[in-house]
Amino acid sequence: MRASVEWMERHQVSLYLAGLVLGGVVGLLAPAVAGPAELAIQPVLALLLYATFLGIPFARIGRAFRGWRFLGTILAVNFVAVPPVVWLLTRIVAHDQVLLVGVLFVLLTPCIDYVLVFAGLAGADVHRLLAATPLLMLAQMALLPLYLWLFVGSGFMDTVEFGPFGEAFLVLIALPLAAAxxxxxxxxxxxxxxxxxxxxxxxxxxxxxxxxxxxxxxxxQGATAAMVPLMVATLALVVASQISAVGERLGALVQVVPVYVAFVMVMVPAGIAAGRLAGLDVPGRRAIAFSGATRNSLVVLPLVLALPAAFDLAALVVVTQTLVELVAMVVLVRLVPRLIPEVTPVT
Structure with a gap:
């Protein structure tokens, strides 16, 4: 068992890419799996986060909450720096309200789930990132309506229901955290x-x-050993559940891909700069870089699915961001440690 776990950890990036490819092949060859795969995403993701939380010593969480410099930096990056960046980037799709709404929903909400997994793989400070999760969730619930009102208009806000946000937080964060x-x-x-x-x-x-x-x-021990397989399963399910629908609307959805790619390319260096400006250590700066670049696609998807029928394409806009981001995260697991290397003590 130990040898298998060590092998999976050494080859985890390759396994994640294999999960993406497998999900894409299955989803394209057998479109009927989309429904069952979508239903399986949240339970598998909850198990993945349970395994992730098990690796975090809860006795140290209290100390993480005292890191106000880190918490202030992560809130500033996500709710002060991100909105103007998103507004500028969305000028590319501003002519189409449906595309605009989908992009705004996903890019204005920082990730609270699998960012912990990818950030941990890159040597980021997952303890402080976990401590920031409730604040990130509460802040995005409070500020997303304001940002949508500013960027889209008050008329659109009457169509939005925010109940699924709380449900997702309970299923994906609170219950796995309590179980761990x-x-x-x-x-x-x-x-x-x-x-x-x-x-x-x-x-x-x-x-x-x-x-x-x-x-x-x-x-x-069993849950920790299952982390890599659970991550592979999550990636495969997300892709398999949505790739067929994405392919059918590819002509419209391809317009949002440059927005998502540009967002990652802007926010990673912005997060690195913010962490350095705040005087954070290397793990803290890596955590800020990942938090600034990763978005809450799996949590906001139920929100977007609750929109009126006229906005049905917005859900696929969110899913497209998931596909782009998953590939980006696999790359960033290797890239961020090089951009923010460990400090070698001078002897």
Whole structure:
């Protein structure tokens, strides 16, 4: 098992690319899988995030919340720097309100889920990024209506329902986070109980608790070992569920691809510069770069699907961003550590 996990970790980027290709081939050859694949995305993504959260020592989260310099930087990048960049880039599609709405929904909302996975692979500070997740979610829920009102107009706002935002946060963040914390607690409690059993002649209760702890550790180890396969499955499901529909509307959707590519190319250096200006360490600057470039496509998709029928293409605009971003993230896992290298101490 350990050898398999190590092999997958060494070849994870290649495996992610294989997942993208596999999802594309299956989705094109068997369009009927789109519906089941779409239904499977959220459960698989929730499992992926549970495995991701298990790797974060919750005892250190409190310290992460005290990092106000990091939190201020990540909020400034996503809610001060991003909106004017998005406004400028969307002038390319401003002539088509449906395309414009889809692009605005996805680019104005920072990612709160798989950014943790990709940022962690690049050596970013996932602890502080996780601590910022609730703030990012609350801020985008509060500010997205304002940005849409400014960029599209008040008439459009009457068609938007924001309930799916809270549902997505509960399913994709709150529940996996609580489950991971509980697993860590049970595993840690078992370790304490084993020590107590060794010190006490009446260790029956400690032994029972120790068994529960072993179960918790086994679950944690299994979930951690499954991280790479779960990420591959998530990528494959996203592509398989949407690539057929994207292909049918390719003529219109191709217009938004340059916007998404340009967004990543602008926000990665902008995040690096902001992190350096704030005096953050290397892991912190990498986390800011990923947060500025990754968007909340899987969470806002239910929101966009709830729009009136006239905006049906907007959902595919969001999905197109997912496809572009997934490829970009695989590249950034290798690129960002080179752009923000570890500081070698002078001897």
């Amino acid at each position: 914390a509980l697993t860590q607690f049970v595993a840690g409690h078992g370790e304490s109980a084993r020590g107590e059993s060794a010190r006490s002649a009446r260790g029956d209760r400690a032994v029972r608790v120790g068994r529960v702890g072993r179960v918790g550790r086994s679950v944690a």
